[in-house]
Every structure is written in structure tokens, then in C-alpha cells.
Amino acid sequence: MANGIASMEAATTVKVGDKVMTIKEYKAYVKAKKNETLIAKGRKPKEDKPKKRKKGEVKEISAVAWQIEKMMKPITTLKSFAAYYDHAYRQWGNIAKDILNLREIRQPFVFYRVKISELERLIADIEKMAKRNEKAAYQYVEKIAWKLDDIKTDITNINNGIQRSGVIQQHKSHECINGTGRRLGLQTLVGKSFKAMSQLEDVIGTLKKIADDGTDPFMVGDHMSPKSRSRCWA
Numbered sequence: 228m229a230n231g232i233a234s235m236e237a238a239t240t241v242k243v244g245d246k247v248m249t250i251k252e253y254k255a256y257v258k259a260k261k262n263e264t265l266i267a268k269g270r271k272p273k274e275d276k277p278k279k280r281k282k283g284e285v286k287e288i289s290a291v292a293w294q295i296e297k298m299m300k301p302i303t304t305l306k307s308f309a310a311y312y313d314h315a316y317r318q319w320g321n322i323a324k325d326i327l328n329l330r331e332i333r334q335p336f337v338f339y340r341v342k343i344s345e346l347e348r349l350i351a352d353i354e355k356m357a358k359r360n361e362k363a364a365y366q367y368v369e370k371i372a373w374k375l376d377d378i379k380t381d382i383t384n385i386n387n388g389i390q391r392s393g394v395i396q397q398h399k400s401h402e403c404i405n406g407t408g409r410r411l412g413l414q415t416l417v418g419k420s421f422k423a424m425s426q427l428e429d430v431i432g433t434l435k436k437i438a439d440d441g442t443d444p445f446m447v448g449d450h451m452s453p454k455s456r457s458r459c460w461a
Contacts, residue, residue: 292357304423319403331392335384372434
């Protein structure tokens, strides 16, 4: 046994002059000597190059932006509400302008539109951070969860304002109220908003878990229940 240990030690040490070194110490010694020679010749010593990441290697933070996009994509009502605010006047003229200028509707719609713009900036920021694999991306995940919670409140306020204003009954035969397809009316948006609210609840809960626990790019969606995945990601 003693001979075995002695042979192992001999295999992992090198004798230079009167000094015994480990393999690691010997490599550092050789490198230092080479650099001394280069400096003596007026040349720049070699620096250690950072190890290249293996091709195809994926770290979990780099999957965050993709995961958020995957969860948000089915909630099309968010963009539809924003599009109504942005384009209703161009599509339907003064009647849409009058509706959006009603006190009960205008304020919550303005708040909503501002928060959608802020959400888009947060998502753009997290995409950049995820590409650089920055851990601060997880803080942005939490910020997005908070922003979606605010947006959920704004949608509720818009719906309440629409009901109080009476515009659906007043203009129920007009496309700006009952429009479907590519030109969604206000009543149609209200109907779609109930599913969107449920989807937002699921996404907010998932984002908060990701912010707390992190995420595994190969286990995307495991933070969600099977029912939530089928409803949000189908």
C-alpha cells in the first residue's frame, strides 16, 4: 500500500533542481519562465485566454426571455386593447373618438396604454440581459409580473368604465362596438378580456415562481399546472 502511494506521488510531482513540485506548480513555473524570456526579448507575455463556451451550451438564464414570450403570446387581447386605443379613430372616425374621450373610459385606457409600453420595454430589456446571461434578468422577471398585475387592474377599470358609460347599449349596432375578426369592437374586447384575465393570473404566478426559484431551459412550463399550460400555451 505504501509503495502504491509513493508511486502515485511520484507520478504527480516533478523535480526541478533541488525543488520538488506538483504538476500544477511545474506548469506555472514553466509558464513564468517562458514569460520572463519573452519580456527579456522585448515581447509581450502570453495571457490566459478565457475558455470558450461549448457550442450549443445553454444556461438557464438565457431561456428566460423565450419562456416569457411563450407565455405571453396566447394573450392576444392585450395587443387588441392597445390597438383599439391607437387605431379606433382611423378605423371608425368621430364615433370612436367620442367614445374614447368619455371620462369613464379615457383615464383607464390611457393608464393601460402607458403600462403596455412599459411592459414592452421591460421585455426588450430582459431579452438583452438574457443573451448576456446576466442574473439580474430574474429581477426583471419580477418587474414584469408586477406590471402585468397593474395591467390586469387597468383592464378591470376599462371594463367598469365601459359599463358605466352606457356606450355599448347606445351604439350596439356599430362596428366600433360589435366588430369581430381584424376590427374588434369594444363589446367584443370586453368579452375576450375575461379569458385574458385568467391567463394573466397564470402567467403572473409563474413569473413570480421563476423570479424566486429560477428556471431550467429543459423544463419550460414545469412551474405551471397541467391545466394552466393547456389554457395558456395551447
